[in-house]
Amino acid sequence: MSVLILGATSPIANAAAREYASRGHAVFLAARDEEAASVLAAELSEAHGVEVGSGRFDALETQDHAELVARVERELGALEVALVAFGDMGDHDAALNDPAAARRIIDVNYTGAVSICEAAAAALTAHGAGSIVGISSVAGERGRQSNYIYGSAKGALTLYLQGLRNRLHPLGVHVMTAKLGFVDTRMTEGLKTAIPIADPADVGRALYNAERRGTNVLYYPKFWAGIMGVIRAIPESVFKRLKL
Template sequence: MTVLILGATSPIAQAVADVYAAAGCSVALAARDVEEARRAASDLTIRYGVEAQGFAFDACDAFEHHSALVSEVEEALGPVDVALVAFGFMGDQQASEEDFEKARRVIEVNYTGAVSVCEAVARAMESRGAGSIIGLSSVAGERGRASNYFYGSAKGALTLYLQGLRNRLASKNVHVMTVKLGFIDTPMTFELETGIPVASPQKAAKAIFNAQGRGVETFYYPRFWGGIMGVIKSIPEKMFKRLSL
């Protein structure tokens, strides 16, 4: 089995790569920092004795390269059975409000770039009638909030996109899974001071691996975020405005 990890240098991506490599899968690691992706590939090969390779990939710089990347990966490691879209970019909300170029970057990485590469993977899987696409979305995409609405709206759009893709590919035997992540111990949450428990990337990776194996379509991780978001979504807008969340 071959797994393609897009945005392979993030801690969640690396942890997911570990879990699939431990299960004996070949792993393609695609990232902007191709040197690091290659190092990660050596690591998987040494630890688990699997085939692994690093590939250069930029979510936004050249959308037309995304199809070429998928072909390149499949030529090197065989048809992609599982693709994980793991990249994301939180950006700086305030800086994005002041400078649209910054906001645009957040939108393009999290939404446009993700959609572009998902389409490339989807075409390959659709033609074979097999495969699984995992998109890492976020609980931030569940409700627009003053503190992170560029990131949130891009992730929300990604969630909707994955839903549409799932419906399109359902008849083609291609599985599409949306993971709505809460706080995971990554650079995005490193500075965060919160009473809410932050999950380890390793635990998140295991949950993702298991859910993909079972054909789950949408899930929250950590699970309790389903409850939190249920509450947050039910707060009337009139009140929500005053909560400054």
């Protein structure tokens, strides 16, 4: 049985991979940077004495996604979990004047995620078991002027995962949506906020525990469920005047 980690160079992905490996799961680390994935795989295998494979994965190269899943199953056995952990916030201001940049944000965060989830879903439904974990964001819950291109792609991903969960449930496959708040990674570098920023190691642990419990939707840190409840409740006539 194998656990496929997509976007393995993310500290969140790496922390989640450690959780699975430390409990004896064979893990495949897939990342855009094949060399970095191979170094991380060697470290993980050495630390936990499990089989760890690695290989190239680019969200934009959708033609290769089905073959990646097939390769993981050939090398490490039947797919058990696919963790979709890649994402790219891009440069929002640049994307406002550059359709190609806007499209790239949408394609990495949404189109690429749909493509690899469907490839994983085909393998998992053939076994009638397993989980897909998609990392979405609280940014996908309400459009804000500062990041609505990335936010809308994550919002679409959240909706997609909801439909996928609905389709796969009777087939024995579970789908979990992780709505993350601020986490201390490259994505939040330089961010000034009064809201606490989560440690990637804690996020990895929370993802693992929630996936094992069969959670449908995870907010992490949990207080974001409350924050987003308040943000969603603000009437549009007020919200459009806010600088967020």
